[in-house]
Amino acid sequence: MTGSASELARRLGEDAEAVCREYLSNGHRSGNYWIVGDVRNTRGRSMHVRLNGNAKGPAGKWVDEQNGEHGDLLDVIRESCGLIEFRDVADEARRFLAMPRPQAQDPGAQRQPAAIRGSPEAARRLFGMSQPIAGTLAERYLAGRGILLSVHERALRFHPGCYYRDFVTGETRTLPALIAAVTSFDGQITGLQRTWLDPSGQGKAQLADPRRSLGHLLGNAIWLGLEPGALAPVMAAGEGFETMASLKVVMPALPVAAATSANHLAGLILPPGCRRLYIAADADAAGRHGIERLSQRAAEAGILALVLRPQLGDFNDDLRHLGPAHLAAWLSDQLVPEDARRFLPPG
Template identity: 60%
Template sequence: MSSASELADRLARDAEAVCKHYLSVGRRAGDYWIVGDVANSKGRSLFVRLTGSRAGKWSDAATGQYGDLLDLVREACGLADFRDVADEARLFLTEPQPIPASSRRGDAHTAPPVDRPADERARRLFRITEPLSGSLADSYLRQRGILRAALHQALRFHPSCYYRDLVTGRTSTFPALIAAVTDPSGVITGVHRTWLDPQGKGKAQVADPRRALGRLLGNAVRFCFPFHGPVPVIVAGEGLESILSLARVLPGMPMVSALTANHLAAFRLPDGCRRLYIAADADAAGRHGIEGLSRRAQALGTLPLVLAPELGDFNEDLRRLGPERLIANLKAQLAPEDALAFLPA
């Protein structure tokens, strides 16, 4: 059986053919293949090196994702287990590859795109998850001060989620908290994974224990969110745990976690939104997200208001200062009618 590094090397030998197959809406520009994202969307955010010693290496400037062609196959197909990723790569490598590679499936301008819808790739992973209640992921969130997280339908648990180190190529599995990313109508377009220590000691001891998969731009993980009718008031922020901390003390208020500052700036506001509370993170990237989303909200006639934590983020406030102090801080920042409607009496 081929190792992960061997499969990645074999794919890299014909990197352009791999790109034409899995990223068919993109195009070649010099030594790179350029496309919108790993979901095969139109755009210029993702670059795949086609030649030289770094052939097959790719990165997405919008999401921060990067890796080799085996990672690209995994992300493009929405695969969770390494065995499935390896099987997909081997299937591709056994297909006839006439030279030039661009002719393998016909002319690049007329060949139909590969039928791998982004929403189905995301749902494929979400379908094999388990309920959050009583799971290791539920316990992890409780340790972070986040109670009753199992009430949120967007959160699930995977007992053995595939993980691959993007530097060494080593593969393993860990339990994981899985969060569904949805569009404004509630359709799953992506997932966010937080890999956990099997012994219950927080996040897994890996290089990057949090990764997103799928089509994220404009979408978000949603809590207490009505998918039909106007949403007059909403809280939007970056981090999953920060937003879940706010959800604990503001029960019933619609909230979204956009996962990164770039995606926060690009979040699509729901119809009928009059007031937008932006949950701040105390860093430069967080300010970028706040400024970008604020400008877009104002252009749509929505009033943007910033909710500021006392410490680094709202989960730190919840854990170190306690829920009563967090409620008092929020009460001073919310519009009176929102404080009355959503804060505990």
């Protein structure tokens, strides 16, 4: 039909240069191609959009020589505008082509604006573009760290080509990434943390900073095992995602929160009804301020705060090098007895 993806792509291809000038404005024409940095309209020369059909393919097809990505002009509209749903991409394509909207859709609906870089909306869109981790490089990465979590953990996703910019050189590239949603305790996504992965499966990508966060982080966290709006009378909190996920491995029924940094740990908003809070410490002193400040705030709210300490550098080190049974035994003496019986495996 007229509004199908293939028909829209063909119509856009008939006016490919105008599409490029609209959505890839940081590029320029060179012969039969539009040259730009990438499909997200970054300055550069690695992406080539065919402007006229020929034996090599129809107009509008593009390829990014740097990362191997390829697609058509609908993909250009989706990525450059930060859209997620196909209906929004199709609506934007029709707007450009001055085509009527399908009768079944609201004629008053308007174009979805691009999300502001680094905003909670940008985080929500990237999370929406990602996929469950089951069977992906992200699941393989976590398993290599000894982290085997329930498939029902909503906070974790995988993106096969997550955008990365080197802040020193300005170089941009796309790499697979583990995506962890940062949420309020009622489940609202306010940000996320990206961990870029080596495409070969050998751990994190070889980058100066393979882990970055975006969005509104203060007061919020990567929550594991907490249903939106549910009570958490007993919970654990700490800085790093892998530290808290390691505790979750040996105490799967315990809600845990990874605040992503010491400062954010200090400002974590605790859910209503919390009575007992375990704070995960690292062996170094870097997070001492966050632990002390959160403990103080918990005490002021009438919450008992107890610090859990690892044997090695952090709880992921304990999990990987000592094993889950040893870690569980080590924790048993640090938990309130009723919590040890409730959350640790019998043994």
